Amino acid sequence: MSYESYFQNLREQHLDELKQFLTIPSISALSTHKNDMNEAAKWVAAKLEKAGLENVEIHPTAGHPIVYAEHIHAPGKPTVLIYGHYDVQPVDPLNLWETPPFEPTIRDGKLYARGATDDKGQLFLHVKAVEALLNQENALPVNVKFCIEGEEEISSPNLPAFMETNADKLKADVIVISDTSLLEKGKPAISTGLRGLCSLEVTILTANTDLHSGSFGGGVPNALHAMISLLNSLHDDQGRVSIEGFYEGVPELSASMREEFLKQNHNEEELRKNLDLDALYGEEGYSFVERTGARPTLELNGVYGGFQGEGSKTVIPKEAHAKITCRLVGDQDPAQILERIVTHLESHVQSGAKLIIKRGEKARAFDMDPSNPMLQKAADAYEKVYGTRALFTKDGGSIPIVETFSRVLGAPVVMMGFGLPDENLHAPNEHFNLENFDKGLLTIVEFLKQL
């Protein structure tokens, strides 16, 4: 039976299984979901076992468990390590979801749920592709290992140690990760670069109590004013980051990279319309794909302080909070950038306001040469299924573990994504377009066969 027919026959069953996976609220960031994390890990392990994988193991870590499985019966053939993650992002603001995040629903050929595209849906494709090969051919064309973690959305604190301890077990000729996107519908892409990351939380404290804005307004510091003025100092009028030394290690865009970006033929006007924006935004002299693929940025992810209820409350807040992440490129050192931000904040905070900084994640940027044969074979597989060759792109996001995989295991990493850029990952109404569910299964089968 052709793989098209095979997957067509089992489509409902596969979607039901995936929906079951998506009902588990495996939010790694929230400690209240500890049990859900274990349930999701067990679910993945059971599916790998059922698919025909061997030595299926659930490795406890200091955080959430890592699921390992293998099928090593193709001597002389390359070994493929498939990485994915069963954890998902938090879901707030809940009221903006059209259907609840953990009640998967199909509308207009799209599967809506938290994790549908990032990354439960995509890692599920690999399990079912391997199962299909085993069912149809009773063997795999290559050796396969799975390494599925539950802490990607909180920066994989325990995976690097696991990787180093188990470097022999995980040894592979290529690492495959499906946690990225096509360029757009029908236009596959292989990401050859990821931005690095560093994050921090900033708190400002003023008085030891909220104060009445009538009796005290104008005479005491307001934590929100101090925060606003401090955060405003982080960017200049052109939206460039104002922190001293921030742009050190950022490579100039070469002519060939600019050409690669141009090939994407990215439609900025369409993006602007889709997002309902008056205008896109960013550093002058760069296109959208260059800004997000090859330039660093500092973003406020959350700011809050004072009264948020209905109506007004005449209060002078005693504290204010901000959550900040930077995306980094080239040789920017996340640890150094973090310290430069801290230095900037400390020297710019208004007198009378106390500053508390909590340093967060750190990850280096990652880059691969598109001429690598593994990347070329992935592009071939996409071409066969999608009818168009995958473009080599730079992704604005960060998958810190990619750089770690590449460094620790010394193998190329193929980022073979099946999401779409507008699938609301990390936002309400996350979904996965089922066209790429179908084509993803075929592309993975094709890739494994071509290796």
Next chain:
Amino acid sequence: MSYESYFQNLREQHLDELKQFLTIPSISALSTHKNDMNEAAKWVAAKLEKAGLENVEIHPTAGHPIVYAEHIHAPGKPTVLIYGHYDVQPVDPLNLWETPPFEPTIRDGKLYARGATDDKGQLFLHVKAVEALLNQENALPVNVKFCIEGEEEISSPNLPAFMETNADKLKADVIVISDTSLLEKGKPAISTGLRGLCSLEVTILTANTDLHSGSFGGGVPNALHAMISLLNSLHDDQGRVSIEGFYEGVPELSASMREEFLKQNHNEEELRKNLDLDALYGEEGYSFVERTGARPTLELNGVYGGFQGEGSKTVIPKEAHAKITCRLVGDQDPAQILERIVTHLESHVQSGAKLIIKRGEKARAFDMDPSNPMLQKAADAYEKVYGTRALFTKDGGSIPIVETFSRVLGAPVVMMGFGLPDENLHAPNEHFNLENFDKGLLTIVEFLKQL
């Protein structure tokens, strides 16, 4: 008999009556207390009647009733309108009350109950002072009118219309309000100014969805960045409000006003320590009491957008919110200030960000010249009873109804308070120091006699 002896003889009886008043849970904000509101209004009416007032009326309104009474038998003498309110604030958090809010208890010479100082206790003094004058002298030295409302704690929505409809009935030469505080124990004060107020809520919208800060960071507007930059434009580096024309109508502090402020002998270092602040804050060239009493201010009461949960979330928020109130002084026109803020916001908002503004409350500042003979007579009365002349102060808060009384009835307003600043009004364990209960009765008698 001296008034000291008179009040001493009747002290227990008066306190018992006040306690009875304080057992009525007349919380105007909660519709479940509708009956209690009517009961409290009836209680006030009955006491006025018993005191010897005439034409006692309970006027229904769209909300809670207004109680009116009069005693007009002193031809050629001034008419005094006494204002007070029988409604009280809500009582939560209940668990923080040492004794239940509607079970009045005396401890250490203080009467504990919701409304003890704000304003049942204080308005009760006026009823008993008038009763005493009628009992002792069979006549009043002036004409007296009472106007006691039940909606002060919910911004007096129905009083202005009542005032305008009944301007003739309420006509007076002076309005007396006992709903404020001494400066501290033994130090009487008459507030000659209240700041005005205007408020607004600001929303900024960018994309139609939250976006992943990896895929989009650096290439799209961030609602929080737009909000931060916009809010930052509201003040200059010295903390002064940057809105064009904001300071129009703000009077320069005259030498005599500065002297009046100096007399308060306010201890800034003690305030700083109590609030656990590194430093107080505000416009250069002004003391704390000047900043809060005689200078306008624009304060952020709440700002929020993006992720507020535990840890970090790599999101570019699509919306951000701010709640703002201004305190106004002198001739600043709240409606005009509001429009100037709107104009400023509209012209400073970053391109690509949509601005939504919701206009809120508006109230003019209120100012009286301390040399007004009515205020001087009140100071005389305090001096006679307290042994120290009342200071003329400016209050940083806003009591919109004071300005309305003054404007509609065209008479001076004497804010003759007998509370203390630490009597927990609007908080658990509200109380009224009985030293000021005793002295308050005598001060009011003295004042009415001196007019």
